[in-house]
Amino acid sequence: MKRWISFILHLAMIVILTSFGSYSVTKKEFPKVPDNLRVTLETEPTVSSEFDSIRETAIAPPFLGKSYNGFKEALAFKESQGRYQVVNTLGYLGKYQFGRSTLKLMGVYDTDDFLNNASLQERVFEVNVARNKWILRRDIKRFNGKRIRGIEITESGIIAAAHLAGAGNVKKYLRSYGKKDVADAYGTTISYYMKRFGGYDVSEIHQKRNAKV
Template sequence: MTKNILKLAAVPSVFGLVSMSLSVKDSGDFKEYSTDGLDLSYTVPVEDDVEPHDLDVTNFANVGTSFAGFKEALGFKESRNDYSRINKFGYLGRYQFGRSTLLLLGINDTEDFINNPVLQDKAFIANLARNKWVLRKDIKRFAGKEVNGVLVTESGILAAAHLGGPGSVKRYLRSGGVDGFRDAFGTSLKSYMKKFGGYDTSFIEADHYPKVEI
């Protein structure tokens, strides 16, 4: 299967938002694919102590619930939007990527990654595309429903997958919120599902094998 390449596209830029789009091959029968053996646990974010609505509103002027708003809010939650941040567990950059996830996206040089904001934004979008592909059936099944007291939305699902990986989100949703994941800081999937619900992530196209064009 030909691997899809992340390419730049004309998408409005907001506060450093990197403009790009993801393309996928024509849809086929995905039943043959399995997530068995995939590294589905991705990021370990910073402490769970800031709500998106408590952030400095000057950073979110005119972005609202757009994709730009989603990107800014999640980046702030992960690292205070610090592209150079490396946390005590070794997670890297604005979005706190693990090295194994970067390898899946075709990024081998972590030194270049930590010094390259454009590359970090590309990786963020590519990772969303992969998570959206893995969770495509769950998005269709659960979006608009309430699970464990939280209204499920596509953006909430993708944010939770960024926290704990799509495999953890699958188990959480399919168990009715009973099988919950918490990261090393104690942050839960439920909290991310709630914090980042209601954003427009329709811009992201599901892609089984996204690769970042460096």
């Protein structure tokens, strides 16, 4: 009896020791990423445009605040992702997407030269701002600082909307208090540009009648 009890105790001890010896816990440890190497992706509301399909691969313009340079680079990024040699499906050209008729009004007739001349494109944009400021001078004075359908009207918003839809359509929008809110062929509205590009300082560009390059 004693032999059987001793045998059973030894067998039980062997089973217990074997169980503990074969069981182990492996904890996976992942390297900690330093805070300065963490990347946060930011997205913006999409608007119907020809360039939405390449938005994810585009490089955003540098942060320039609410300066005039910040205004024109933000507008250019929306228009063409900031690319000088773009021609869209409707025939609008360059970094700021000018139509041929608008270019002719400002004295530019050679579209090939325009597409390949970055400094000319920047000059045309500046001239167009001066031109639209003159056309809309009374509306800028009358509506600047007011709200139309929840949107604060600013000089830069008015100029951006004129770039989108033309000064005449911006006059109609303002004087109808937002009722005549036209959109371009890709669905972008005057009110969207008013809001999107409001609050920039564009005072360094002065109004000029019949401005030309």
